Structure formats: C-alpha cells, structure tokens
Amino acid sequence: MLYYDQNKNYRDFEVLRDENKCIQCQVCVRQCSYEVHTYDEKHDEVTADQTKCVGCHRCEAFCPTDALKIRKNQSEFRDNALWTPQYLKNIYKQADTGGVLLTGMGNSYPYPVYWDKMLLDASQVTNPSIDPLREPMELRTYLGAKPDAVEVHGGNGHPRLDTSFAPQIPIEYPILFSAMSYGSINLNIHVGLARAAEEMGTLYNTGEGGLHPTLYQYGKNTIVQCASGRFGVHTDYLNAGVAVEIKIGQGAKPGIGGHLPGEKIGPEISLTRMIPEGTDALSPAPHHDIYSIEDLRQLIYALKEATDYKKLVFVKIAAVHNSAAIASGMVRAGADVISLDGFRGGTGAAPTMIRDNVGVPIELALASVDERLRQEGIRNRASLVVAGGIRCSADVVKAIALGADAVYIATAALIAVGCTVCQRCYTGKCPWGIATNDPYLAKRINPEIAHEKLANLIRGWGHEIQEMLGGMGLNALESLRGNREKLRGVGLNETELNILGIKHAGA
Amino acid sequence: MQSWNYQKDISGCGLSGLINKDGTRVGGEVIVRSIATQHDRGNGLGGGFAAYGIYPDFADHYALHIMCDDRASLAAAESFLKEAVYIAHQERIPIRLNPKITNVPILNRYFVKPRAEMEGTTFDKGLSEDDFMVQVVMKINMDIQGAFVFSSGKNMGAFKGVGYPEDIADFYRLEDYSGYIWTAHNRFPTNTPGWWGGAHPFTILDWSIVHNGEISSYGINKRYLEMFGYHCTLLTDTEVVAYLLDLLIRKHGLAVDVACLALAPPFWKEIDRMDEDRRKLCKAIRMVYGSALLNGPFAILFAYNGGLVGLNDRIKLRPLVAATKGETVYMASEESAIREICPDPERVWAPKAGDPVIAHLNPGIG
Numbered sequence: 071m072l073y074y075d076q077n078k079n080y081r082d083f084e085v086l087r088d089e090n091k092c093i094q095c096q097v098c099v100r101q102c103s104y105e106v107h108t109y110d111e112k113h114d115e116v117t118a119d120q121t122k123c124v125g126c127h128r129c130e131a132f133c134p135t136d137a138l139k140i141r142k143n144q145s146e147f148r149d150n151a152l153w154t155p156q157y158l159k160n161i162y163k164q165a166d167t168g169g170v171l172l173t174g175m176g177n178s179y180p181y182p183v184y185w186d187k188m189l190l191d192a193s194q195v196t197n198p199s200i201d202p203l204r205e206p207m208e209l210r211t212y213l214g215a216k217p218d219a220v221e222v223h224g225g226n227g228h229p230r231l232d233t234s235f236a237p238q239i240p241i242e243y244p245i246l247f248s249a250m251s252y253g254s255i256n257l258n259i260h261v262g263l264a265r266a267a268e269e270m271g272t273l274y275n276t277g278e279g280g281l282h283p284t285l286y287q288y289g290k291n292t293i294v295q296c297a298s299g300r301f302g303v304h305t306d307y308l309n310a311g312v313a314v315e316i317k318i319g320q321g322a323k324p325g326i327g328g329h330l331p332g333e334k335i336g337p338e339i340s341l342t343r344m345i346p347e348g349t350d351a352l353s354p355a356p357h358h359d360i361y362s363i364e365d366l367r368q369l370i371y372a373l374k375e376a377t378d379y380k381k382l383v384f385v386k387i388a389a390v391h392n393s394a395a396i397a398s399g400m401v402r403a404g405a406d407v408i409s410l411d412g413f414r415g416g417t418g419a420a421p422t423m424i425r426d427n428v429g430v431p432i433e434l435a436l437a438s439v440d441e442r443l444r445q446e447g448i449r450n451r452a453s454l455v456v457a458g459g460i461r462c463s464a465d466v467v468k469a470i471a472l473g474a475d476a477v478y479i480a481t482a483a484l485i486a487v488g489c490t491v492c493q494r495c496y497t498g499k500c501p502w503g504i505a506t507n508d509p510y511l512a513k514r515i516n517p518e519i520a521h522e523k524l525a526n527l528i529r530g531w532g533h534e535i536q537e538m539l540g541g542m543g544l545n546a547l548e549s550l551r552g553n554r555e556k557l558r559g560v561g562l563n564e565t566e567l568n569i570l571g572i573k574h575a576g577a
Numbered sequence: 578m579q580s581w582n583y584q585k586d587i588s589g590c591g592l593s594g595l596i597n598k599d600g601t602r603v604g605g606e607v608i609v610r611s612i613a614t615q616h617d618r619g620n621g622l623g624g625g626f627a628a629y630g631i632y633p634d635f636a637d638h639y640a641l642h643i644m645c646d647d648r649a650s651l652a653a654a655e656s657f658l659k660e661a662v663y664i665a666h667q668e669r670i671p672i673r674l675n676p677k678i679t680n681v682p683i684l685n686r687y688f689v690k691p692r693a694e695m696e697g698t699t700f701d702k703g704l705s706e707d708d709f710m711v712q713v714v715m716k717i718n719m720d721i722q723g724a725f726v727f728s729s730g731k732n733m734g735a736f737k738g739v740g741y742p743e744d745i746a747d748f749y750r751l752e753d754y755s756g757y758i759w760t761a762h763n764r765f766p767t768n769t770p771g772w773w774g775g776a777h778p779f780t781i782l783d784w785s786i787v788h789n790g791e792i793s794s795y796g797i798n799k800r801y802l803e804m805f806g807y808h809c810t811l812l813t814d815t816e817v818v819a820y821l822l823d824l825l826i827r828k829h830g831l832a833v834d835v836a837c838l839a840l841a842p843p844f845w846k847e848i849d850r851m852d853e854d855r856r857k858l859c860k861a862i863r864m865v866y867g868s869a870l871l872n873g874p875f876a877i878l879f880a881y882n883g884g885l886v887g888l889n890d891r892i893k894l895r896p897l898v899a900a901t902k903g904e905t906v907y908m909a910s911e912e913s914a915i916r917e918i919c920p921d922p923e924r925v926w927a928p929k930a931g932d933p934v935i936a937h938l939n940p941g942i943g
C-alpha cells in the first residue's frame with residue numbers, strides 16, 4: 071500500500087443526504103461535475119463518494135427536496151495550534167505526488183482585513199446630511215492623466231478652455247470589472263460582464279486571453295489586457311477597447327506567471343488566444359521585454375503609438391512591499407492609470423504557497439501609493455484603481471476615502487453569478503459553469519441573466535455608496551477621494567494608523 | 578504632529594460684507610452695525626473684520642498684522658522679520674480696552690517689503706514678491722511658537738479676536754479706519770481653544786475669507802493643497818478656502834468666476850446639457866480640480882484689493898443674501914443685516930446655490 075492515498079478519507083467535506091427527503095431524482099448526479107453523486111439503479115438509490123466533494127454547494131442548491139447538506143468533515147485530529155489539519159493534509163498530498171499545491175481564488179488566510187478596522191463618518195447637526203433620493207448625488211469619475219492646472223482664455227464673462235487633455239474615460243460608478251481571461255472563465259460570463267458594463271456605464275477587462283470576435287461591439291466599455299504571454303494581442307485588439315492594461319503582476323500570485331493547460335485550449339479559445347489547439351498557454355513570470363522601469367516606459371509608449379494616443383494605458387501590478395516607489399516610477403513612465411492588486415485578489419489558478427504568503431493587503435498598499443504620489447506632486451498624473459478583496463459597497467467607499475479613484479471587482483462579480491468561492495477554479499470543472507469551458511457546464515450561465523445580476527450588483531452598491539456619501543454630507547465622489555478625515559481606525563496600532571494616514575476612532 | 582492628525586474646527590456663523598465699486602471709503606462703524614444685527618448667529622467666541630484701502634500711506638508695502646503670545650515669541654518673530662524683509666514702519670496696533678475682551682495677545686503691525694538678497698537662503702529661489710511673502714508668513718506661522726501672522730496683504734488689514742464682533746470692533750477702534758471693502762464675521766464655534774488666531778477672517782496676502790459653514794471635503798482639500806506646498810497650520814476649514822483661492826487665482830491665473838466654478842461646480846447633469854464651450858470648460862475644471870471642490874454647507878465672502886465675492890455651496894445649505902444700491906453691493910447671511918445699513922436697496926436677491934456674486938471695483942479704480 072505504498073501509494074495508498076491517506077488523504078482520501080481525510081476529506082474536507084461531508085455530503086449528508088436525508089434519505090427521507092431524497093426522491094432519487096438524480097439532479098445532484100447531473101449537477102455535480104466532480105462525480106460525487108451516482109445513481110445505483112439496482113437499489114434505486116443515490117449515493118455519494120464524499121472524498122471528491124469540493125464543497126461548491128451546487129447539488130445542495132439544486133436539490134428540489136432540500137435533502138442535501140454539505141458541511142465540513144467533522145472528523146478531528148488532536149488539537150495542535152501549529153500542525154493544523156490543513157498542513158497535515160497538504161504534506162500527505164505532496165508526499166504522494168511531489169507536486170506543487172494548487173488553488174484558486176484569493177488568499178484565504180486570516181490576515182487582518184483592514185476594511186473591517188476602519189469606520190466611516192456621518193454628519194450630525196453642524197453639517198446636514200444629504201438625502202440622495204432628493205438631491206443630486208454624483209458618482210461619475212473620469213479616469214486618466216490630468217494636468218495640474220487648466221488654462222482658460224476670455225476671463226470673466228465668456229471663459230473658454232485652452233488646455234488639451236490626454237484621453238479620459240468617464241465611468242458612472244467607481245466600480246470596474248477586473249481582468250478575467252477568456253479561458254479562465256467562459257464566453258457566457260464575458261458576455262454578461264460586457265453587457266453589464268455597457269448598461270451601467272462602467273468597464274470590464276478582457277484579461278490576458280484575447281477578445282472573442284463577438285465582443286468587439288462592447289469596445290466603449292472594454293479594457294483589453296496585454297500580459298506577458300501576449301495572447302491574442304494584435305492591432306485590432308489593442309484598438310478594440312478604450313484602454314490597454316499592461317499586466318505586470320496579479321495580487322493572487324505576485325512574481326509568477328500563468329499556465330492554462332492545453333486541455334482547456336479548444337477551438338474558440340485557440341482562436342482568440344492565437345495559439346494552436348491543445349497547446350499549453352504559458353504566461354512567463356516577467357514580460358520578456360520588461361526588465362526595468364525604462365523598458366516599461368518603452369512598452370507603454372509602444373502601445374500608445376499603436377493606438378494613436380487615443381487609448382489610456384493602465385499598468386497593473388500586484389501590491390508588494392515597495393509598491394509606492396514602483397507606482398511612482400510607473401506614473402513617471404507614462405501610465406495613465408495604476409491598477410493595484412492586493413494579496414486577496416482572486417485567480418483561476420495559483421500555487422497555494424504563493425497565494426497565501428506573498429503580497430501586501432490592498433488597504434495598506436493603496437494608502438502608501440496615494441500618499442507617495444501626493445508627496446511627489448504627481449497624483450494628478452494618473453488615476454488609481456485598486457483591486458483585491460472588495461466585498462461590498464462600504465469597502466468601495468473606504469478605498470476611495472483612502473485615495474483610490476475606483477475599484478476593480480472580480481470575485482464579487484463571480485459570486486453574483488453563483489460562485490461559492492470553493493477555490494477549485496483550476497480544475498476546469500466549476501459546477502457553477504463559471505471557471506470552466508466545458509460546454510455542458512458553461513451553458514449553466516445564461517449571459518442575459520449574468521448581465522442582469524452583474525448590473526444589479528453595481529446598481530445596489532451604487533445606491534449604498536450614495537447613501538454613505540450623503541450621510542457624510544458630500545454630494546460628489548471627488549470630495550470623498552483621498553478624504554481620509556472620513557475614516558477612523560478601530561483596534562489599530564500607531565504604525566498601522568500612520569501608514570493608513572487616519573486617526574483612531576474617538577480622536 | 579502628523580499632518581493628518583489635526584483637530585477639526587466646527588462652527589456656525591454670521592457674515593456681512595460691502596463694497597463701494599467706485600472706491601468710496603466708509604468708516605468701520607457701518608459694517609459693525611450690520612454684523613451686530615446678526616448678534617445671535619455667534620456665541621461670543623470669535624469676531625473679526627477685513628478692510629481694504631485702509632493704509633493709503635503704505636499702499637505698496639505688505640501690511641503684516643502679527644499676534645504674539647508673549648515677549649519671547651515677539652522677539653523671535655521680529656528678529657526673523659528683520660532678516661527677511663525691509664520694515665518701513667512698525668507700531669502697536671491701536672486698541673481701546675474693553676471689559677468684554679480679555680486674554681489679549683501682543684498685537685503689532687509692520688509695513689514691509691521682501692529683501693531680494695534673502696532668496697535662495699531660507700527661501701526658495703526665483704520667487705515672485707508675493708510668493709516670497711507667502712513663505713515669510715508660512716515660516717512664522719509654522720516655526721515660531723506663539724507668533725501668528727493674521728494679515729499680510731497690501732493696503733488692507735484683518736482685525737479679529739475672541740469676543741462678539743461689535744466688541745472686537747470697539748477694541749480695535751475700527752471707526753478710525755475707512756475702506757472701500759469691508760467684511761465681518763460673527764462666529765459660533767462648537768469647539769474652540771479660545772485662540773485669537775482661530776477667528777475669521779482668514780487671510781493670505783490680500784485674500785481674506787469669512788466663512789459660515791463646515792467643509793466636509795476638508796480632508797481632501799487639505800491634502801490637495803499640500804501637493805502645491807501649502808501647509809494648513811490653523812487646523813480649520815476656512816484656511817483651505819484661502820489657500821485654494823490663492824492657488825487657483827494667483828498661481829494658476831484663473832479668473833475669479835472660473836475659480837468659483839472649481840470651488841462650487843455645476844452638477845454633471847447640468848454640464849451634460851451645456852453648449853460645447855461651456856461643457857468643455859466645466860468638465861475640465863471638474864476633472865482637474867475635483868480635489869478643490871468645496872463640499873458641505875457653506876456661505877463665504879472673499880475679498881481682495883479688486884473686489885468682493887460671495888459664494889454658496891452647490892445646494893445652498895447656508896444662507897446668503899445680496900443687495901445693491903447705487904455703486905454699493907451688499908452681501909450678508911440675513912437680509913436684516915443689509916437693511917440695517919441700507920434700508921432701501923434697489924435690488925435684493927438670494928443668490929442661487931453655487932452661483933457666485935462677483936463685485937469688482939469699477940475699471941480704473943483701486
């Protein structure tokens with residue numbers, strides 16, 4: 071029994087079926103792409119191989135008689151604060167395979183969530199709060215490089231603008247859909263994202279997998295990505311959207327590349343990625359033409375040339391220890407927008423060790439980047455979009471108060487269309503039809519319904535942001551941006567308060 | 578103290594101001610009657626005035642009004658001044674003792690010009706005279722403990738302190754001054770250290786601001802100004818208004834009405850409906866000067882040697898009334914304050930939210 075899989079019975083979840091309720095309809099058999107449920111014809115009975123369950127709750131959600139419950143495996147090891155079951159199981163697994171542990175979505179460790187340690191202000195007596203149902207409450211933002219001053223001629227009476235601007239993108243909500251490639255998710259989700267972005271006046275990001283021909287029509291709401299693999303990058307693609315994002319890194323896996331296995335490269339994906347069917351799509355860790363900030367500048371300007379200076383160039387980095395200095399260099403290198411992705415940002419696949427141990431919380435990185443750009447007097451020269459663990463509208467408001475122009479959401483968007491954050495996106499079997507290109511699974515997402523849900527999410531958050539703004543006595547988003555006076559820390563130490571640039575609650 | 582770790586000053590208030598566009602000068606007693614009518618808008622913890630055209634004999638010198646806590650701070654301020662500027666004349670600011678005005682600091686004034694040779698030493702190189710004087714003021718206010726420059730313009734002056742404005746006026750003998758612009762402020766702070774410097778008006782060079790309201794966007798206005806080298810030392814809202822005007826009008830060269838567009842811009846919905854030239858301008862102003870938008874309830878009067886401007890926030894959360902009679906334009910929190918000194922105005926109106934009332938001196942005057 072040298073290769074007996076010890077983990078098999080140390081499974082993560084238990085599948086509980088209430089036999090009194092189960093009517094052997096076999097919905098679960100069809101819904102579970104991990105083949106946990108099987109129908110035993112002889113005994114007219116549905117049974118489960120619990121060892122395969124990833125805890126996605128698809129079967130539970132679809133069971134018509136509510137017969138199924140998925141819960142954590144109750145079996146317990148002897149308590150040990152250091153050697154928790156997770157470490158034991160990982161070691162058993164690696165001892166068997168000699169492989170790298172893989173996972174999906176963002177950092178799952180209980181590192182401090184600074185959003186939850188900051189509280190917002192509201193008006194009382196001395197300044198009235200503003201009711202967004204009765205008064206205008208403005209969320210529109212323009213992304214792009216701004217000059218420090220405007221020049222106007224004609225003076226008093228009929229002033230006219232003399233300054234010409236670099237291209238700007240208006241967004242009606244400070245919430246963008248973050249990069250998810252076609253390949254890591256399927257076309258139905260991309261269509262839903264594109265249509266929701268169009269309806270709500272915001273943007274979605276193609277990710278690094280190219281742009282499917284049917285999506286060019288949503289160009290006004292599209293950011294196309296140019297990553298180290300350069301998949302699907304050609305002139306029409308670069309000019310298809312309103313911006314090009316150079317992806318240097320990603321919060322879930324700073325410093326490493328990506329790998330979409332050959333099995334996932336079907337005909338459509340092969341077409342958009344511009345690689346042969348069945349070949350692995352390997353994104354190298356660094357861009358092979360960027361080994362320094364000067365090189366980044368060259369790529370930024372190469373893209374600006376290729377797009378006739380009509381498109382914005384975003385540069386996306388993972389939040390790491392020196393983000394502030396790096397971001398300053400990026401602005402000076404000509405980036406119109408800095409995308410900063412915190413260590414809680416999601417991914418379709420990442421080595422577990424990297425996901426859970428590399429990077430910096432977005433709240434801290436954001437605070438120090440914004441402050442550094444201000445100290446250097448170049449904050450106007452680029453917009454700042456942050457990502458990585460934005461869960462609700464209050465997180466958005468806090469991010470903007472710390473200094474962001476807008477936020478990117480991706481995990482939240484997937485949750486809106488069903489994702490339960492089971493973190494097994496890398497298997498390609500996502501039972502919710504999201505992180506999969508298996509046509510049988512992918513058709514579980516109806517693009518029209520996805521569109522509606524995604525638009526609803528933005529709409530709902532928008533209402534809440536307006537309420538919070540009005541409560542603070544503000545009626546324009548720009549008065550919140552960087553207004554750290556509206557934040558107070560709870561349970562934070564001096565160093566943390568200093569980095570966030572906020573006072574403690576009560577002060 | 579970290580720059581973000583300030584204590585915010587919150588206050589309600591009454592305002593009044595007048596300008597004689599033909600340059601006719603009137604005594605301080607006029608504006609005092611007007612502001613005294615609004616006695617109940619303050620609580621005796623701050624009153625102040627700004628007057629323009631009051632120092633014709635030293636019209637080309639910067640008039641520095643300095644308050645000092647004690648002799649040591651006075652000595653420090655004076656020795657710094659002697660190094661940095663030529664002092665043409667200096668004196669105690671004349672006062673009349675008033676039982677209601679207590680804790681009086683040492684109040685001096687100096688009529689000065691920058692010493693060009695000081696450039697590149699304690700001061701930056703290549704500064705205009707105005708920028709040089711801004712640095713003089715900032716250095717005294719930041720670095721000299723207990724000394725505070727509360728007025729620094731040419732041919733104008735601020736007079737302020739802790740007390741009701743009518744008592745402050747009596748204390749400073751304002752009836753002895755005559756000016757063509759006067760503004761007045763009656764303060765109702767909810768938390769105050771009882772510091773004379775905290776009263777309005779706030780000034781920088783010849784900009785003076787009296788303000789009723791609370792700037793909810795203070796946090797970002799202040800951080801925005803820091804990018805351009807302004808340090809908000811007073812820890813109050815009103816100071817940012819003064820510095821924003823200095824930045825927009827003096828440094829960026831915007832006309833007053835354009836600067837007002839930045840401070841209280843139209844809503845996007847309105848901008849979307851404007852004709853192309855106007856839309857382009859307003860859009861650009863909002864994109865570039867979003868961090869200068871003053872959000873929250875306010876009515877302000879700001880004056881400079883060439884005129885007087887009244888401005889409300891974008892949804893008019895604080896009162897402001899304006900009136901005209903002949904060559905005089907009046908602005909105040911309440912109509913009663915105007916009628917007290919001008920019983921039969923030709924026109925009285927409540928300016929619309931965000932619409933500035935701009936009154937310049939007539940061409941060739943001033």
Ligand code: SF4
Binds near residue numbers: 085123125126140
């Ligand atoms: S993997 Fe998902 S669908 Fe399958 S049994 Fe577990 S919870 Fe149910």
Ligand code: SF4
Binds near residue numbers: 489491505
């Ligand atoms: S996208 Fe699918 S596989 Fe990935 S976490 Fe969500 S439900 Fe699981």
